[in-house]
Amino acid sequence: MGSIIKVNDLTKTYKKVDAVKGINFEVEKGEIFGFLGPNGAGKSTTINMICTMLPPTSGSIVINGYDVKKHKDEVRGSIGIIFQENTLDEKLTANENLMLHCRFYKVPKEKREERIQEVLEIVDLVDERKQRVETYSGGMKRRLEIARGLLHYPKVLFLDEPTVGLDPQTRAHLWEYILKLKEKEGITMFLTTHYLDEAEISDRVAIMDKGEIIAIDSPTALKDQLGGDIIELSTEDNEKALEEIREKVEGAEVTVKEDTIHLKVSSSDAFISTFIKTLNIPVTRLNIRKPTLNDVFLAFTGRKIGESSDK
Numbered sequence: 293m294g295s296i297i298k299v300n301d302l303t304k305t306y307k308k309v310d311a312v313k314g315i316n317f318e319v320e321k322g323e324i325f326g327f328l329g330p331n332g333a334g335k336s337t338t339i340n341m342i343c344t345m346l347p348p349t350s351g352s353i354v355i356n357g358y359d360v361k362k363h364k365d366e367v368r369g370s371i372g373i374i375f376q377e378n379t380l381d382e383k384l385t386a387n388e389n390l391m392l393h394c395r396f397y398k399v400p401k402e403k404r405e406e407r408i409q410e411v412l413e414i415v416d417l418v419d420e421r422k423q424r425v426e427t428y429s430g431g432m433k434r435r436l437e438i439a440r441g442l443l444h445y446p447k448v449l450f451l452d453e454p455t456v457g458l459d460p461q462t463r464a465h466l467w468e469y470i471l472k473l474k475e476k477e478g479i480t481m482f483l484t485t486h487y488l489d490e491a492e493i494s495d496r497v498a499i500m501d502k503g504e505i506i507a508i509d510s511p512t513a514l515k516d517q518l519g520g521d522i523i524e525l526s527t528e529d530n531e532k533a534l535e536e537i538r539e540k541v542e543g544a545e546v547t548v549k550e551d552t553i554h555l556k557v558s559s560s561d562a563f564i565s566t567f568i569k570t571l572n573i574p575v576t577r578l579n580i581r582k583p584t585l586n587d588v589f590l591a592f593t594g595r596k597i598g599e600s601s602d603k
């Protein structure tokens with residue numbers, strides 16, 4: 293398919309802080325690209341540079357064939373940005389908000405009605421187009437923001453925490469719209485989220501930490517890299533159980549969080565048959581699961597998402 297975003301040796305230094313330290317990556321046309329990292333990792337700085345809002349200290353960024361430094365307007369015309377905070381005019385109707393944006397982005401006059409209809413259909417707001425935005429629910433407002441971000445036929449849509457503050461059901465719906473968008477308009481999506489279960493939707497994810505990209509691959513490949521199974525175990529005496537596990541189990545990574553012992557083993561079958569039977573402490577809870585993106589994130593950064601980068 294080819295790349296739509298190419299980032300080369302990109303750096304950003306704020307006075308004394310090296311926020312971005314020479315990163316390289318490409319985003320393929322049409323993919324959903326998840327961009328993850330602990331707080332302070334350098335994500336916003338990177339995205340702001342990609343979106344022409346912040347000049348890089350060095351390096352290059354090319355979007356849709358345009359160099360971000362030399363062709364700002366063309367880059368801006370190629371991207372749509374959905375911010376975390378509501379940037380709609382609440383006193384206006386959906387239609388009026390979209391009309392304003394069409395004018396701002398110079399969508400040709402004769403195309404405006406048709407395009408507004410199209411984007412409202414994508415986010416299922418055709419019937420509510422004449423209502424004032426202040427009467428919308430949180431989920432409807434987010435959908436309208438997405439519709440607005442699409443008006444000028446962007447090639448790449450930047451979604452910054454698109455589901456933050458929404459209830460689980462609305463979040464699930466919003467992802468359906470996002471997937472529909474990918475299918476219908478073939479748009480590339482650059483996504484940040486703190487909900488790692490939602491980042492599973494990505495074709496590939498990059499994990500950034502301390503100004504560097506430390507992992508980049510499909511969620512499945514990243515999880516496979518961790519390998520094996522994760523066993524969560526609670527016993528009547530976790531301290532004693534831990535001693536026994538360390539004595540008897542070879543090749544398991546063991547960590548304790550609150551009242552649960554976590555073991556990463558290559559095969560839970562082998563573990564269960566050889567170990568559980570010989571454990572002298574009664575087990576009160578046992579859960580076996582495959583690694584998730586949360587485990588991947590923890591393994592690469594040493595932190596849970598939401599924790600700070602400089603810990």
Ligand SMILES: Nc1ncnc2c1ncn2[C@@H]1O[C@H](COP(=O)(O)OP(=O)(O)OP(=O)(O)O)[C@@H](O)[C@H]1O
Nearest residue numbers: 306309310311329330331332333334335336337338
């Ligand atoms: N305008 C600024 N001046 C000085 N330092 C800054 C500035 N903006 C960001 N930084 C620093 O650069 C580093 C990266 O910050 P950035 O906001 O890009 O991280 P982030 O990954 O987006 O974090 P979060 O998830 O919390 O938004 C941090 O150490 C931050 O303190």
